[in-house]
Amino acid sequence: MSDPAAQKGGAPHVPVLLRPLLAAVAPVTGVWIDGTLGAGGYARGLLDAGADKVIGIDRDPLAHEMARNWGAEYGDRLSLWQGNFAQMDKAAEAVEAVDGVVLDLGVSSMQLDRAERGFSFMKDGPLDMRMGQEGPTAADLVNTVEEAELANILFIYGEERQSRRIARAIVQDRPFDRTLPLAELIERVLGRTKPGQAHAATRSFQALRIAVNGEYDALWQGLMAAERVLKPGGRLAVVTFHSVEDRMVKRFFQLHGDKKTHVNRYGDQTQAATDPFEVLTRKAVGPDAEELAENPRSRSAKLRVGRRTEIPARAVEAAELSMPVMKQTPKTPRRR
């Protein structure tokens, strides 16, 4: 990435859509919450762009460990809060007002690259996949849930059309403790991955990761939390990497984004806000050609931005966001 802010401290994760995000939320002032700190690319971008303070949230202790190194140069302008961004109200208690919230969903390159974290179907490691490194692992899930439930997880969270065949094969061959044997089994079921195609295990691993980390629940709750903590005029920017997440964010802004605020030809607002957000990106923003060339991982990224109005925050139902919900609520898997 050519953005020098992204390079400071030698961040191994290349931030995606950082330039359009900073442009869409400019001018950056006051207190910002980065709900997905990762390697700190967004937090540094916000601090360098003029934020007085950034509260960096991440579930993963690794992100906090890294921030203790790169964050030193920012002193107390950077504060860290380990936990789920769905609970960002707690992190926001330390400040008077929040001027902006950014969310960059999914996993970081560091998480994927470290075989011992168990996110990758390319590298052998324990079948773990926990961002927060606590609670049941992917192995706990795969080895204990019933076949029909496993098929549902693969279908609903991974949009895997061969979910039943894969679930049947997993249940026949389990237990699985490592990533590669599971990835190889999925390849045997679906047929070898052809050159240029996504790996056969891509959708199943995505589904397990989403289930293990409760990612859709976190997004649903996180959007509502952002609405509660932001001050009027504050900005919410969300970057998603797949269609289900983008649909949830789009629906959220459709339901909570102002449709009735009009600007007359003199630039005056003619009607008061009636919804908690004014949508600043009518269409999702994707990477430009330069970013695509520099970082192919940005291909599926989409950015949506809203500005908080004076209208009080209100709850939204998961179903209103078209959030995929398991037909059968998974029982908390037993640890083996």
Ligand SMILES: C[S@@+](CC[C@H](N)C(=O)[O-])C[C@H]1O[C@@H](n2cnc3c(N)ncnc32)[C@H](O)[C@@H]1O
């Ligand atoms: C795509 S990376 C963010 C990268 C970051 N923007 C950067 O430039 O380095 C996503 C990060 O968010 C964290 N994360 C994902 N879901 C989370 C949640 N619900 N609460 C807190 N952290 C979360 C992951 O652990 C990961 O470190």
